[in-house]
Amino acid sequence: MSEGSTQQALRVLLVGRPNAGKSSLYNALTGGSARVGNYPGITVDILESTVTLPSGRKASVSDLPGLYSLTAKIGADTDEGIAQRHIEAAKKSGNPTVIVQVLDGEQLGAHLRLSKEIGDLALPSVLVVSHRDEMESAGLTLDEAALAKATGAEIAWISARAHGEVAKSSVMIAIENAFAAGPRMVAFDAREVTKQVLKVEALADENVPKKSPSAALDRWLLHPLVGPVLFLSVMAALFAAVFIIADPATTAVDAGVEATRAFVTRRFGEGIVVSFFVDGIVAGVGTVLAFMPQIVLLTVAMEILEATGYLARGAFLLDRVLGLLGLSGRSFLPLLMGHACAIPALGATRVIRDPRERLTAILVIPLMTCSARLPTYGLLITAFFGARSVWYRSGLMVALYALGVLSGLVASVVLRRTVITGRSLPMVIEMPRYRLPQWRNVWARARHASKHFLRDVGTTIVSVSAILWVALSVPVTAVGATAIDRSLAANLGRFFEPVTKLAGFDWRINIGLIGSFGAREVMVSTMGVIFGLEKVNDDSTRLAERIASARDSSGALVYGVPNALALLMFFVIACQCMSTVAAIRRETKSWRWPLFVLAYTYVAAFVLAVMVFQVASRS
Amino acid sequence: MLRLSEVAIGESVMLEACELSPDLAEWVSAIGLSVGDTLQLLQRGTAGGPLHVRTENGVELAVSRDMAASLTVRRL
Numbered sequence: 001m002s003e004g005s006t007q008q009a010l011r012v013l014l015v016g017r018p019n020a021g022k023s024s025l026y027n028a029l030t031g032g033s034a035r036v037g038n039y040p041g042i043t044v045d046i047l048e049s050t051v052t053l054p055s056g057r058k059a060s061v062s063d064l065p066g067l068y069s070l071t072a073k074i075g076a077d078t079d080e081g082i083a084q085r086h087i088e089a090a091k092k093s094g095n096p097t098v099i100v101q102v103l104d105g106e107q108l109g110a111h112l113r114l115s116k117e118i119g120d121l122a123l124p125s126v127l128v129v130s131h132r133d134e135m136e137s138a139g140l141t142l143d144e145a146a147l148a149k150a151t152g153a154e155i156a157w158i159s160a161r162a163h164g165e166v167a168k169s170s171v172m173i174a175i176e177n178a179f180a181a182g183p184r185m186v187a188f189d190a191r192e193v194t195k196q197v198l199k200v201e202a203l204a205d206e207n208v209p210k211k212s213p214s215a216a217l218d219r220w221l222l223h224p225l226v227g228p229v230l231f232l233s234v235m236a237a238l239f240a241a242v243f244i245i246a247d248p249a250t251t252a253v254d255a256g257v258e259a260t261r262a263f264v265t266r267r268f269g270e271g272i273v274v275s276f277f278v279d280g281i282v283a284g285v286g287t288v289l290a291f292m293p294q295i296v297l298l299t300v301a302m303e304i305l306e307a308t309g310y311l312a313r314g315a316f317l318l319d320r321v322l323g324l325l326g327l328s329g330r331s332f333l334p335l336l337m338g339h340a341c342a343i344p345a346l347g348a349t350r351v352i353r354d355p356r357e358r359l360t361a362i363l364v365i366p367l368m369t370c371s372a373r374l375p376t377y378g379l380l381i382t383a384f385f386g387a388r389s390v391w392y393r394s395g396l397m398v399a400l401y402a403l404g405v406l407s408g409l410v411a412s413v414v415l416r417r418t419v420i421t422g423r424s425l426p427m428v429i430e431m432p433r434y435r436l437p438q439w440r441n442v443w444a445r446a447r448h449a450s451k452h453f454l455r456d457v458g459t460t461i462v463s464v465s466a467i468l469w470v471a472l473s474v475p476v477t478a479v480g481a482t483a484i485d486r487s488l489a490a491n492l493g494r495f496f497e498p499v500t501k502l503a504g505f506d507w508r509i510n511i512g513l514i515g516s517f518g519a520r521e522v523m524v525s526t527m528g529v530i531f532g533l534e535k536v537n538d539d540s541t542r543l544a545e546r547i548a549s550a551r552d553s554s555g556a557l558v559y560g561v562p563n564a565l566a567l568l569m570f571f572v573i574a575c576q577c578m579s580t581v582a583a584i585r586r587e588t589k590s591w592r593w594p595l596f597v598l599a600y601t602y603v604a605a606f607v608l609a610v611m612v613f614q615v616a617s618r619s
Numbered sequence: 620m621l622r623l624s625e626v627a628i629g630e631s632v633m634l635e636a637c638e639l640s641p642d643l644a645e646w647v648s649a650i651g652l653s654v655g656d657t658l659q660l661l662q663r664g665t666a667g668g669p670l671h672v673r674t675e676n677g678v679e680l681a682v683s684r685d686m687a688a689s690l691t692v693r694r695l
Contacts, residue, residue: 069649073642080646109676110651194676214679215661224665316681320668323683426643427669427683428650 009050010059011095012175013087015118016102017111018066018079018353019309019432021130023441025102025158026063028168032444046086047448053172059098062086070117074425077355091121098175099125105135105142105157106433108198112190115151122185124178125153128171133159139201147197152184214309214433221313231314235336238301245293253290257282276469284465287519287579288458291343292450298337298344299449300442302351305333307437311351312429319427327412328354328427331361335408338368339401343457346583347449354425356416362587363420364411366575366597369404372521376571379524383544384564403572411600419596452586460582464518472515472526484529489514503570503609504563504617508550513576520576562616566609573605621694623658623670624687631659632692639689651678652690 016022030049047063064086065079075081090097099118103111108129118125129142144155154174158167221227261278268274305311315329322331330352337345345365352358377400381393471489484490485508493510500510508530515526524543531546550558575581575597584594626632634656637644648654651674661679662671669681682690 069646072646072649074646107677110674110678113649113653218662218671222662222671224663228665312681316664316669316671319681319683320664320666426639426647426686427681428647428652428686429681430650431671431679431681433679 008096010053010057010175010179011090011097012059012061012100013090013097014061014063014100014102015083015087015114016066017068017104017114018430020066020102020104020111022063022066022102023444024438025100025128025130025167025171026061027440027444029061029171032440032447045448045452046082051172053176054169055176057176059175067114069114070121075355078425079353087121091123096179097123098179099123100128100171100175101125101153102128102130105129105131105140106138108142109190109194112151112188112193115153116188116190119152119185119188122183124181124183126171126174126178127151127153127155128174129155129157131159132157141199141201143197143199147193150186150188150193150196152186154178154181212433217434218313221310222316227313228317231310231317234305234310235314235333238298239336239340241297241301245297249290249293253286256289257286272473275473276466279473280466280469281462283469284462285458287465288454288461291341291453291457291579294341294344295347295449295453296446298348299446302333302348303442303445304437306351307435307441309432309434312431315429316431323427327357327360328352330354330429331357334361334365335368338365338408339370339404341370341372342366342368342577342580343453343583346580346587347453349587353429356420356422356424359588359593360412360415360420362584363415363593363597363600364408366577366580366584366601367404367408367411367573369401369572370577372519372577373400373571375521375524376516377568379527379544379547380564380568382541383548384559384561386544386548400568400572403569407573407604453583456586457579457582460585461518461579464578464582468515468518472511484511484526487511500606502613503606504559504566504613505570505609506558509563509567513570516576518576518578520571520574523571523576562613565616566613569612570605570609573601573608575601621692622688623660623672623682623690623692624684626660626692626694628660628663631657631695633657633695634690635693636691637689638691647686651676651680652682657695658692 014022014026026047026049030051046065048060050058050060053059064083067080067083069080070084070087072080076085087099099121101111101115101118103115115125115127127147129147132142135142142157144157147153148155154177156167156170156174158170221230257278260282264274264278264282302311305314311330311333314332317329318332319329322328327335331349333351334345334348337348342365345368346362349358349361349365352361377397381396385393385396471492472484472487474488475486489511490507492514493507496510497505497507500506505513508527511530512523512526516523527547528543531543531550547559548557552558581594581598584597585591588594621632623632623634634652634654637647637652637654639647652658652672657675659673660670661673664670664681667684669683670687671679672682673679
């Protein structure tokens with residue numbers, strides 16, 4: 001070992017099959033601290049942290065995505081491909097590196113196949129055999145010395161739940177020993193080694209399968225009839241929780257923005273700078289904060305579902321149905337969450353392992369009917385269908401939801417045949433044993449998700465909020481911001497009117513659409529300002545009446561049912577949500593896909609709105 | 620020639636051949652479906668859904684019907 005290499009920080013790469021217990025070990029080694037590694041072109045987060053080994057040497061620990069093989073080439077953009085690239089790059093760099101593989105001791109034979117490939121890398125390696133507690137209670141003992149001899153790796157045998165100092169120090173010592181010993185290449189047969197190193201005690205008859213708790217649970221949870229009902233019930237409860245939490249969060253944020261506005265106005269008056277600060281910046285920050293409870297709740301729920309092994313069961317149950325649409329069972333949860341809010345739903349796509357399927361889900365989630373569409377739906381239904389029966393109006397609302405789902409399914413099929421072509425991973429997913437989640441891991445995941453949402457999505461939301469304030473408020477006059485009907489947005493609205501008239505949108509609706517470019521729920525308040533109502537939230541019925549009774553200079557009604565239907569169609573399809581755009585940017589690590597979503601949804605929304613208006617006007 | 624997709628629930632079989640492209644076959648083998656491995660069918664998904672299979676290493680997998688139809692097995 002050279003003098004230089006002893007000075008240089010050690011690179012420790014944590015690898016292993018999915019569900020082996022890598023995250024637990026990462027949290028144990030690093031205390032849960034993490035930065036997301038900056039690797040261009042990678043859509044999964046690689047957590048990294050620097051730790052101090054017992055000798056005082058620094059080591060940079062990277063938690064790589066789960067992988068089954070180093071040699072099977074199934075796509076550079078899959079978790080497998082990303083992990084393979086990192087390991088290859090570490091080997092080529094020549095920097096001091098130790099590979100630490102986490103193995104589930106109860107499935108040692110399967111995990112040792114990967115160990116064999118790691119051994120061929122000729123890098124120092126450590127095999128951390130986890131789930132010691134479960135192995136011992138199942139009567140399994142590991143011959144650590146025999147495993148070390150057979151594989152040429154340092155061995156640490158730990159309990160997955162022992163994230164204390166004992167597990168941490170035993171793994172750290174093994175890392176230092178492995179590096180000091182250097183690479184030791186040993187050829188071995190995974191099946192034979194498993195037989196040699198695992199001692200089975202108190203197993204009466206190998207031919208009599210013992211009913212494990214997982215098998216007993218699966219009898220019900222994977223039952224052809226009971227299973228889907230239970231899974232859909234759990235999903236419905238989760239959906240309701242996310243949906244319900246959005247409302248008080250938004251109310252609290254609105255109250256906070258109002259309180260800030262009142263305080264700042266009292267303190268500094270009603271100048272243009274105050275307006276920019278309150279309506280542009282504070283409102284943007286408020287939007288970001290309103291999403292936080294949903295992000296945390298959904299991240300916690302996803303982590304629990306994944307860690308318990310139930311999410312894989314859900315994928316099993318619903319795979320056939322979603323398979324008809326080019327998706328798999330793993331897409332169900334994100335698509336369902338999209339009906340509450342697209343932002344946490346986009347984060348939830350991380351449970352989809354197939355990169356093409358994940359991208360498809362990301363691109364169609366904006367079409368799901370999120371809660372932010374409801375104020376506009378409510379306003380238009382009240383304005384133009386208020387005289388109809390409650391059943392008629394309810395049916396219309398249900399039809400709008402169904403239209404959202406239908407458009408998502410059509411888009412999914414079209415995207416899989418055009419933009420996102422190529423082979424998908426075959427449906428072979430591991431069904432992990434049921435386990436209780438480790439709260440430390442759940443909390444760490446929720447903390448990372450919130451932090452990165454604030455950083456990656458929050459900054460975009462605040463920037464767009466500020467830009468939209470400018471569009472609705474300039475040109476600035478001596479007395480402050482201009483009236484909205486003389487603003488930059490109004491000029492743009494009038495400019496586009498000859499084209500948008502085809503869909504029945506006049507310049508006033510265009511202002512509303514420009515105002516709601518950043519957040520679709522802003523449509524109602526913008527229309528309120530246009531129609532001379534300051535406090536729309538308190539009296540949306542009056543706004544609906546004013547819109548329905550608006551007349552042009554000749555005295556004719558400006559809007560009718562065809563205009564309303566066209567506008568509803570536009571709102572079903574268009575991605576009027578900068579938070580969604582920013583979240584797509586975050587999940588795809590590129591501006592290409594968010595811009596694609598904006599383009600395809602706006603073009604489709606306008607074309608369909610024109611069709612609806614033209615047909616409805618003639619019937 | 621028996622396919623995994625035709626095996627009855629509870630039946631144990633040995634995987635004899637995998638009719639997939641070489642790279643895909645290697646990946647599937649790494650997951651736990653290797654030629655020579657013993658498999659047991661535990662469940663069938665509803666309405667043509669995937670198969671729930673346990674391998675000799677204790678790994679449990681959900682395998683789509685299409686994939687299962689490309690795996691040749693022998694009854695034990």
